[in-house]
Amino acid sequence: MEIYAFISFAVLAIATALGMVLNKNTVNSALMLVLNMVSIAGLYLLLQAQFLALIQIVVYAGAIMVLFLFVIMLLNVDDDEHLFDRFRVKYLIVTLLAVVVFAQILYGIAGVTDLLPELSSDMTTVGTVEAVAEVLYTDYLFAFQITAILLTAAVVGALMIAQFKADPETGEQES
Amino acid sequence: MTEITSASYIVLGVSLFMLLNSAALTVYAERRIAAFIQYRVGPNRVGPLGLLQPIADVVKLILKEDVTPRNSYRTLHTIAPLIPVVTALMTVAVIPFGEGIFVTNINASVLYLLAIASLGVYGVTLAGWSSNSKYSLLGGLRAAAQMISYELPLGMAIASVILFVGSLSIVDVAAAQENWWFIFLNPIGAIIFIIAAFAESNRTPFDIVEAEQELVGGFHTEYSSMKFGMFFLAEYMHVVINSMLITTFFFGSYHLPFAGYWLPEMSPLLKGLLDVSVFVAKTGFFVFFFIWIRWTIPRFKFNQVMTLGWAKLLPMSIVNFMAIAAVLYFLF
Amino acid sequence: MIGIDWYLALSAILFVIGIVGVLIRRNAIVVFMCVELMLNAVNLALLSFSAYHGDIGGMILVFFSLAVAAAEAVVGLAIIIAIFRNHLSVDILKVNLLRW
Numbered sequence: 265m266e267i268y269a270f271i272s273f274a275v276l277a278i279a280t281a282l283g284m285v286l287n288k289n290t291v292n293s294a295l296m297l298v299l300n301m302v303s304i305a306g307l308y309l310l311l312q313a314q315f316l317a318l319i320q321i322v323v324y325a326g327a328i329m330v331l332f333l334f335v336i337m338l339l340n341v342d343d344d345e346h347l348f349d350r351f352r353v354k355y356l357i358v359t360l361l362a363v364v365v366f367a368q369i370l371y372g373i374a375g376v377t378d379l380l381p382e383l384s385s386d387m388t389t390v391g392t393v394e395a396v397a398e399v400l401y402t403d404y405l406f407a408f409q410i411t412a413i414l415l416t417a418a419v420v421g422a423l424m425i426a427q428f429k430a431d432p433e434t435g436e437q438e439s
Numbered sequence: 440m441t442e443i444t445s446a447s448y449i450v451l452g453v454s455l456f457m458l459l460n461s462a463a464l465t466v467y468a469e470r471r472i473a474a475f476i477q478y479r480v481g482p483n484r485v486g487p488l489g490l491l492q493p494i495a496d497v498v499k500l501i502l503k504e505d506v507t508p509r510n511s512y513r514t515l516h517t518i519a520p521l522i523p524v525v526t527a528l529m530t531v532a533v534i535p536f537g538e539g540i541f542v543t544n545i546n547a548s549v550l551y552l553l554a555i556a557s558l559g560v561y562g563v564t565l566a567g568w569s570s571n572s573k574y575s576l577l578g579g580l581r582a583a584a585q586m587i588s589y590e591l592p593l594g595m596a597i598a599s600v601i602l603f604v605g606s607l608s609i610v611d612v613a614a615a616q617e618n619w620w621f622i623f624l625n626p627i628g629a630i631i632f633i634i635a636a637f638a639e640s641n642r643t644p645f646d647i648v649e650a651e652q653e654l655v656g657g658f659h660t661e662y663s664s665m666k667f668g669m670f671f672l673a674e675y676m677h678v679v680i681n682s683m684l685i686t687t688f689f690f691g692s693y694h695l696p697f698a699g700y701w702l703p704e705m706s707p708l709l710k711g712l713l714d715v716s717v718f719v720a721k722t723g724f725f726v727f728f729f730i731w732i733r734w735t736i737p738r739f740k741f742n743q744v745m746t747l748g749w750a751k752l753l754p755m756s757i758v759n760f761m762a763i764a765a766v767l768y769f770l771f
Numbered sequence: 772m773i774g775i776d777w778y779l780a781l782s783a784i785l786f787v788i789g790i791v792g793v794l795i796r797r798n799a800i801v802v803f804m805c806v807e808l809m810l811n812a813v814n815l816a817l818l819s820f821s822a823y824h825g826d827i828g829g830m831i832l833v834f835f836s837l838a839v840a841a842a843e844a845v846v847g848l849a850i851i852i853a854i855f856r857n858h859l860s861v862d863i864l865k866v867n868l869l870r871w
Contacts, residue, residue, distance in 0.1 A: 314545065318551055318553075325558060331587075333564055392546055394546075
C-alpha cells in the first residue's frame with residue numbers, strides 16, 4: 265500500500281517538475297509547480313510528518329504560488345517561444361553539468377543504501393503539531409524570532425522595491 | 440489519529456449528499472428571501488411554493504449550449520470550475536456534526552481547513568485568466584488579492600480560538616464549547632471571523648470579484664452552461680461550509696447554549712439526533728444571515744476592501760490574539 | 772518497506788531538474804520557480820533523514836527553510852516586477868545593463 269502511494273507521488277512529482285521546466289506557457293509552469301508541491305506534501309505525509317505536509321500546502325501552494333500566479337497575470341508575460349532553438353553549446357554544457365551533479369548525488373546516496381531501511385518508530389509522535397511546537401518554542405525560540413524579523417524585513421523590502429510612484433507633475437513613473 | 444471505521448464512511452456519504460442538496464436549497468432560499476426583502480413574490484411556479492425551482496434551474500443549465508471562447512486556454516477553462524467545488528466538498532471531512540459524529544479526527548484538522556481554503560483561490564483565479572477576457576482577468580486578480588488578504592485575519596481569529604482549546608483538532612474545539620460558546624469568550628475574534636468568512640466566499644459586501652457594474656460578470660463572464668453552474672454551486676456550497684465553520688468555531692458547534700450546566704444525560708441515539716439537529720439549525724441560521732446581508736448591504740469598493748483587510752482587521756485580530764494569550768497566561 | 776535511499780534519489784532527481792531549469796530557461800519567473808523546486812528537493816531530503824532517524828531537528832530546519840523561502844519569494848517577485856517596469860520584459864538575456 266505504502267509503496268504504491270510512494271510510487272504514484274514520486275512519479276507525479278517528477279512528471280510535474282519536468283512539465284514545469286519544459287512548458288512554454290508560464291502559467292502552466294506555475295500550475296505544474298503547484299501540483300509538484302502538493303505531491304511533495306503527500307510524500308511528507310508518507311514520512312509521517314503531518315504538520316509539515318499541511319504547512320507545505322498552506323505556505324507553498326496557498327501563498328507563494330498564488331503570489332507567482334498573481335505576478336504572472338499582472339505582468340501578462342509572453343510565452344517563451346524559443347525554448348530549444350538557440351545556444352546549442354549551452355544545452356550541451358547544461359546536460360553535462362546535470363549528469364555530473366546527479367551522478368555525484370547518487371554516488372553519495374549509494375554509500376548509505378540499506379543503512380536506514382525502516383522509518384523510525386518514533387515518527388508517530390515526532391511528526392505531530394505538539395512535538396514540533398514543543399521544540400520550536402523552547403530550543404529554537406531564538407531562531408524562530410529571527411525568522412519573524414526576517415519576514416517583516418522581507419515584506420517591507422518588497423514594498424519598497426515594487427512600489428509604484430507616479431510623479432505628480434508629469435505623470436511619469438519613477439521607482 | 441482515530442481509526443477509519445464504516446461509521447466514518449456513512450457520515451461522509453450522508454454529509455456529502457446533504458452538502459450538495461443544501462447548495463440547491465440555498466439557491467431557492469436566496470431567491471425567496473431576496474424576494475421577501477424586496478417586497479416581491481419570488482419563484483413560486485414550479486412545484487408547491489416553488490420548491491422544485493432548483494431542479495428546474497439545473498435542468499436549464501445542463502440543456503444550455505456550452506460556449507468556450509476561441510482564444511481561451513481550453514484545458515484550464517474546463518478544469519477551473521471543478522476546483523472550488525472539490526475544495527468545498529473536501530472540507531466536510533473534518534467537521535464534527537455531533538458528539539462522536541465526524542468523518543475523521545486528525546490532530547491538525549484546523550491546519551487542514553486552512554490548507555483547503557487556501558487552495559480554493561486557484562479556481563477563481565484560473566477561471567479569470569484562462570477566459571482570455573479583460574473583465575475575467577481583472578475579476579481573477581481581484582479574487583486572488585482579496586482571498587489571500589482575508590486568509591490572514593481568518594487564520595488569526597481561528598488561532599485565538601485555538602488558545603482556549605489547546606488543540607488543533609476541530610473535534611476538540613467543538614467539545615470545548617459545551618459550557619461556554621466562544622462567541623462569549625472571544626467576541627472580537629468572532630466578528631473578525633465572520634467578516635473574513637464573507638470575504639472568503641466572495642459574498643456581498645465583498646463580491647467585487649464579480650461586480651456587475653464594473654466587470655460584467657467578473658471571473659465567470661465567459662462561462663456558460665454547466666461550467667457556470669459549477670461556479671454557482673460552489674458559491675452556495677461555500678456559503679453553507681462557511682456557515683458550518685462559523686457555527687463550529689464560535690457558536691458552540693452542536694451544543695445548546697451552556698448545555699453542560701443544564702442538559703440532562705440522554706441515550707446516545709437521542710443525543711445524536713439532538714446534536715445534529717442543533718448543528719443544522721445553527722448552520723441554517725447563518726446561511727440565512729449570509730443572504731440577509733447580501734440583500735441589505737451595498738458592495739465595497741476594491742480599495743476599501745483592501746484597507747479593511749490589511750489596515751483594520753489584521754491589526755485588530757493580532758491585538759485580540761495577544762490580549763487573549765496574555766489573559767490566559769497571567770490569569771489562569 | 773521503502774528505504775531512505777528512494778526518498779533521497781527522488782530528491783536528487785528533483786534537484787537536478789531544478790538545476791536544468793535554472794540553466795536553460797530565459798523567463799526570470801520560471802527560473803525563480805525552478806529555484807523553489809530545488810529548495811523543495813532539499814527539504815524532502817532533510818525531512819526523510821529526519822523521519823528515518825526519528826529526530827525532530829530536520830523537521831524544524833524544514834520549517835525554517837519554508838519561512839525563508841516565503842521571504843525569498845516575496846523579495847524576488849518584487850525585484851522581477853521592478854525589472855519588468857524598466858525593461859517591459861522578464862527575459863533574463865535582455866537584462867544585461869550591468870553585465871560587462
